[in-house]
Amino acid sequence: MIDATMGKDAARAEWDNPMQFVLACVSYAVGLGNVWRFPYLCQMHGGGGFLIPYMLMLVLLGVPLFYMELAIGQKMRLGSIGAWRAISPYLGGVGMASVVTSMYLCLYYNVINAWSFWYLFHSFQSILPWAECPANSNLTGPVEECERATPTQYFFYRETLDISGSIEENGGIHMGQALCLLLAWIIVYLFIVKGVKSTGKVVYFTATFPYLVLIIYLIRGVTLHGAINGVKYMFTPKMEQLAKPTTWINAATQIFFSLGLGFGSLIAFASYNQYNNNFEKQAIVVSMVNSGTSIFASIVTFSIYGFKATFNYESCLERVRLLLLNTFDLAEDTISLENVNHWIAELNRTHPEQFASLGGRLETCDLEAELDTAVEGTGLAFIVYSEAIKNMPVSQLWSVLYFIMLLLLGMGSMLGNVIAVITPLSDLKFISVLSYPVGLVCLFCLLLGLGFTTRSGNYWFTMFNDYGATFSLLFIVLIEVITVCYIYGIKRFEKDVEDMLGHRLNWYWKIMLAGVSPILLIALFIFYIVNYIQGGTPTYQAWNKELGKSVVTEYPPYAQAFIGLLLASSVCCIPLTALYTYCKKRNLASGKRERTVSTVSL
């Protein structure tokens, strides 16, 4: 059995130096998840205490699997489809499943970059558009939807997305979003059109500049008023959270997705390496850098969180103070922000009837409650962060810096996603007949991605985000590990690694790859299935413009069917390809018996 890419082997492109490869992996692995998912998990699962399961999962699951993917890519020198077919012809479908999952990711991930562009372009104004509510048509007050929600939410849901009330209500394409998406795809195309020659140069910038911005933000963040509240809140460990199994599950999944395992990007990157490149050291370095960045980013996030929570708390106190002054007609300097609570008790005692007339207008201001509002994902990046930024002095500068950083993180990850699709496709013989595969893939993804810029597009985006890659990846990586360790054989893998690196596999790698990681993966897989079944009908958050907040809504039946399709389409590549190869082999074998001369055929 011959693999399809013989001729290409001699002339395969390579990174200019190993540093480019490391930076490409860092740029791919360090993405938006480090900035918005890890801080959220840290907050949900007991602050500083979450680092324990996180580090443990990194050592047990993350680094060995990362090592394995790099080894495969570097050894086979092919994209994911060719590489897995070479390892075991029946399991070539693993590569196919990776490509399908990466394709889904490509479709929706660039929409986040489009939003970053949109916010970036809107930062060049004297007043940030999400700082204040726009006036309504009579000029008597702010727009009602904006008043019920906050200006930042209004800007995101109404002006950026023009979101409809539910996934069923479609609408036209938002032209601004479509333009930004077009720009994002053109830039991605430019970065990868020349293969690793161009990508190698680009990653110098996309991997390093975000750190510069993070450092600047760290300095700005910790000097903000109230930042210390957030940092203290994050680092106070709540050890009782460690007893809950979801903490450990979330730590494992975070490591897993943060490193980008299973998409085929790592295999693709490593396939452009020199044969004897020392990927062992690089695997450890990249994993450590990725986790370190997560922790670093969460310090920044929490100092900004603390600032926002303190600002809101003090605004709340100010409103209560004004309310008391106005109701009881006291002189302005009698109540200050510090003694508001004292005065509430005092006035309740001395003027009970008048106090009762305040009724529901008297708010309770609680700093803990403000800090407790944990938000993750696009909500954190685009709503919470922009709310904090608008209150900083010279907010335009911070806004521009922040969205450039988001763009670079997102672009870096996009590079990996698109290369994961293009490398195996260009390795296949029939694709080289088509000229410009890169352009066609980008164009195809752009046209389909326009669907996410419609009025209900954000709901489809959330669906893809939640279901497109999570379950299939677990399955893919599980099959990968079992294939390499048991079907290909850990002994053969050991010999390959020795061939490349010059020394044998350490006992650590052997134990982790053959024993611990598969067990952990199976446990994760079972947990996911159980959770999905127990969760009932899948739901999503629909934005209600009358209430000015998100409401939990169930997916309609056709959307649920689509979720099933998403999950099934990538996963069933594996059994289908296995079946196909088996049938082909049987036909070949029966064909061989009939002919006297056996010809080597594809």
Next chain:
Amino acid sequence: MLVRILVLLYLAGAPALAQTLCQPNASNGYRVRISIKTALGNQAYEWNENEMFLFRATMAFAMRRCYKTETYNVDNIIVCNQTLRVSFWFVVTSPENSTMLIPKADVEKAVSMSRHRINNAFLLTDRTLEFLGIHPTLAEPVNPDTPPWLIVFGVVIGAVFAGIIALLVSSLLQKRRKEKGMMEDGQDEEDMQVKGVENGNVLDGIYNRGFTDDDRFTKL
């Protein structure tokens, strides 16, 4: 004698009459709330009789500005019920008949028209000098011809297109240089530099499948 008594009675009664005209929750009166310390902080001035006089004068000015036919005076603005908060009620009487109050809507019109001038007289804003019941008219939103974000977008996409053109030109030049090189050498050129996936494989010759590289599958 009788005239003198009548004059004395009138002078004594007038303020009392004025007081009955101005009352909290009067139907034609407005409540004003002033927050000087919030607006000015350390540079806050004290609210005293002089400031009150300025307020009455400003209100008279506002009425004159709005209804240009009549001549209002400080006496036409009656203030009462001042509190420590610095809030008070005021009513406006007609210049011809000091017992007749100007209706609420007319007062509102005058205040809205001169709101900016009234605020400036006291170094305050719409939020710190409140007329309870009169909504401030928000500033007309500035609508530029081209939204500013589109300008920045245009700049960025212009730069990107310049990049694309540079790319095309450089690859064109490279191709032309390669052709020239082939014509001069007159022999098959080794593939020195991979052009990446865009242009595919440029190997010359046919790969001899007899020498299959199957080392990766079976190791001896």
